[in-house]
Amino acid sequence: MAELFRRYGTTLTLAMAAATFVWVVMMVVLPYFVMVEYSFHRNLTVSELGGPKDVYTLENYASLFRGTDLSAFEFSDDFRVFMRTIWGSAAVTLVCLLVCYPVAYYLAKIAPPERAAFLLVLLVIPFWINEILRTFAWFILLAYNGPLNVLLKAVGIIDAPVRWLSGSGGVIIGMTYAFLLFMMFPLYNAIETLDRNQVEAARDLGASTWKVHWRVVIPHAKPGVAVGCIMVFVLAASSYIVPYLLGSPGTRWFTQTIYEWFFEASDWPRGSAYAFILLGLCVAFIMVMMKLFKVGLTDIAK
Template sequence: MSELFRRYGTGMTLTMLAGVAVWVLAMVVLPYFVMVEYSFHPNLTVVEMGGPKDHYTLENYAALFRGVDLLHWDFPDDFRVFLRTMWGASLVTFICLLVCYPVAFYLAKVATPERTAFLLLILVIPFWINEILRTFSWYILLAYSGPLNIVLKALGIIDAPVRWLSGSAGVLIGMTYAFLLFMMFPLYNALETLDRNQIEAARDLGAPTWRIHWRVVIPHAKPGIAVGCIMVFVLAASSYVVPALLGSPGTRWFTETIYSWFFEAQNWPLGSAYAFILLGLCVAFILLMMRLFRVGLTDIAK
């Protein structure tokens, strides 16, 4: 803060801070407060609001878990969608980590600077296109008569076209592609700071490749792994466009359920409660990653 005052002066710094404060309050804090207020009220008509039926309640939060029978493994539809979303977001995060780790290591420690710059540019260029257009391109690729099935059938890998868009496969593929860079860049930034001499020393001492990665590379990359997992999981769990375009009624995402309660059922209190349940789960995942990888906020900020 003192650096801002020194560089820009008192007047300019206060003006910038005031602008940021107004923006955060108007665009983030106040809408959240409104949703919090909605989430603790029953769904009433305009005439009933403020009347005897209008009172604070936890009914909207309890609605997600009502009817859950762990003994017989029976869940209501909304809770089933919630579990599917958490499992799907976790799987997308794991796939992104598996795909991005070797690529990030190659870019950071194996490739020449010129090749690294070229490959990073190749990775970034497709993301200059709007997310909806990129998702529609996957819709075309994964269609029943689309290019993917044509190529796989020509290579003899499949005998009949696969309906990628009738299950979870299309959603997982689309989300993995959409959020790859959010795993790639934190990993690359963390691995780039690793001293190559540590790898060479471990290799000279006879350590196999897998042990070098397990004992040297991965511990150093823990902040990058934590940040990548956090970003991919949160974005995947809160994604709406990809599951809406590439999914099917049987692969409904929790964000689609929230959307339907808000705009189709016009039940804003229940939609708000569901949104905050999803937010709470994302915060819990962030804390879990920080504890699992034993990193703090300062490590993540690096």
């Protein structure tokens, strides 16, 4: 701070500090605080405000776990949606990891540098297109009479078109695609720093390809795996547009539930509470990953 004063003078420094303060407080702290406050209220009519029912309560949080009894609306299976969001996000994370690891290894250690750079650009270009458009593209690709089914039928792999979009499959495919790069780059960066001699030394000492990866490459890439998993899981759990476009009524995502509580049920307290439960889920996942992969916040920041 003293350094800033010396460098920019009192007026400018105070102006910058004030701007930062306003930004943090107005844009970050206050909205959260309002949401937290909401989440402990009951959803009351205007006439009930300030009445005996207007007290702080944990009901909104508890309602998720109390199952269907408390729910008066047609969306009575919030908890099932919550669970589906957890396993769905975990599945997306796992699929992303399985898809990205070989590609990241190839790009980082096998491909000649120019080709790796070229392929990385090819990977990035589709992501210059808006996420909604890309998801719509998958909607078309996976449609009942869409190109994928036509192709598979023409090749003879299937006899009748598959309803890709009716189960969770479409959502998982769409999200895997949408968040692929968030797994790819942490993995690529982590593997890239591995000394090639380590791989050759392991090989020379008799390790099979599988052993080389299990004992040398993956342990080295662990921070990258952790970061990639955290990114993809959090993005998947909080994704709205992909399940909205590629999901079916039976495969709603928790974000959709939150949206519905806010804007269709007009129950902002419940919506807020659910939003914080989702936040809690993401924080818990991050902590589990950090523990599991024995990486610290500094590793992740890298």
